[in-house]
Amino acid sequence: MKIIISPSKTMTINNPVLGTEPLYSKKAHQLNDKLKKFSDLQLKTVFKVSDNLFSQIKEQINNFGDGVQGNAIYSYTGMVFKELHLQKYSSQQIEYLNKNVRILSAYYGILKPIDLIESYRLDFFSKIGFNLYDYFNIKLKDSFIINLASQEFSKLIKEPVYTVFFKEKKGQKYINQATYSKKARGKMLNYLIENKIDNLENLKKFNLNNYCYNKELSSEFEIVFTR
Numbered sequence: 001m002k003i004i005i006s007p008s009k010t011m012t013i014n015n016p017v018l019g020t021e022p023l024y025s026k027k028a029h030q031l032n033d034k035l036k037k038f039s040d041l042q043l044k045t046v047f048k049v050s051d052n053l054f055s056q057i058k059e060q061i062n063n064f065g066d067g068v069q070g071n072a073i074y075s076y077t078g079m080v081f082k083e084l085h086l087q088k089y090s091s092q093q094i095e096y097l098n099k100n101v102r103i104l105s106a107y108y109g110i111l112k113p114i115d116l117i118e119s120y121r122l123d124f125f126s127k128i129g130f131n132l133y134d135y136f137n138i139k140l141k142d143s144f145i146i147n148l149a150s151q152e153f154s155k156l157i158k159e160p161v162y163t164v165f166f167k168e169k170k171g172q173k174y175i176n177q178a179t180y181s182k183k184a185r186g187k188m189l190n191y192l193i194e195n196k197i198d199n200l201e202n203l204k205k206f207n208l209n210n211y212c213y214n215k216e217l218s219s220e221f222e223i224v225f226t227r
Contacts, residue, residue, distance in 0.1 A: 001144045001198055003101045004161070005189060006153040007111075008078020011119050013070035019116035024109035024136060031107065031135070032064040034128065046126050057121050064118060072103055073113035079179070080148075083186025089193065096196045101189070102140070104153040109136035124152050146192070146203065148185045162200065164188060165224045166211060174217065174226050184211060184225070 022028065038046070040058070047057055060067065074086065089097065103111040106122040124132050138156050147154050147161040154161065166184035167174035187208050197203050203223065204213040210227040217224040 001100055001146070002140055002142045003146045003189065003192060004140075004149045004154060004157060005080060005101065005103055005185070006149040007072075007103050007105050008076045008081060009121060009123075010077045011075050012077050013068045013075050013117075013119055019069070019071045019114050020112060022108045022111055022115045022117065027136060028108045029065060032061060035061050038128075046128055047121065049121075053121075060119050060121070064120070067118040069116040069118055071113065072111045072115045072117050073097070073101075075117055075119075076103070079182040080186035080189065083183060084190050085194070093193050093196065097193050101193070104138075104149055104156050106132050106153075110138050110140075110156070124155070148189055160221060163222055164203075165222060167214075167217070167224060167226045169226060174214075174224075184209065 035043070035046075043058060043061075044054060047054060049057065073081070073084075098113050101113055103113070105111055105117075106124045106126065107120045108115070108117060111117065122128075122132075126132070133156055136156065138158070140157060140159050142159065145157065145159055145161040147157075147163040154163070164185070165176065166181045166188075168177050168180060188203075188206055191197070191206050191208065192203065195202065200223070206213070206225065211225040212227065214224045214226040217226065
């Protein structure tokens, strides 16, 4: 079993305890070497950010390999990660986390929670001259994959996945609202970790923040929760 999640653009490198080298570390360094050869104008076209943020990104690229490292799960600070009770997990829950959770990344390909990473900024829509999905060519080789990642990142995985959706009722229909969905995916991940869930039936029992499993809107590979 594997649970795939997206990274976040916001990062704070901390908690640099013992960690592991990312599986695609070599590809990450080769990718960074390509970005180093870009002119400032090319990089600004790729990232489309403010001058202040651009300076940070350029510094990250130039120092990649020599920068401060932290464990991936503690380094991302987006909405999904804010919902995790990392400091309260038992040793068994941490073991479950490291064994089952994988973070998808446009820079590193795929990460274990304990993998050591540096600050970076890149997504799969970035126009850098080649297709990042093909570049990493990830193969999980797992028959049971729970997808809590966005479509942008889950496209990295070629195997069939069980995608979890969270929808809000508006009038007579249910819609996706990005902010609510991100928070709900974080709560779902925390629920899976705390309860060491290993099957769909127990996953469907998730009922936090008034979300309930909606059988009518769900299908074989789409698990829908509504409120």
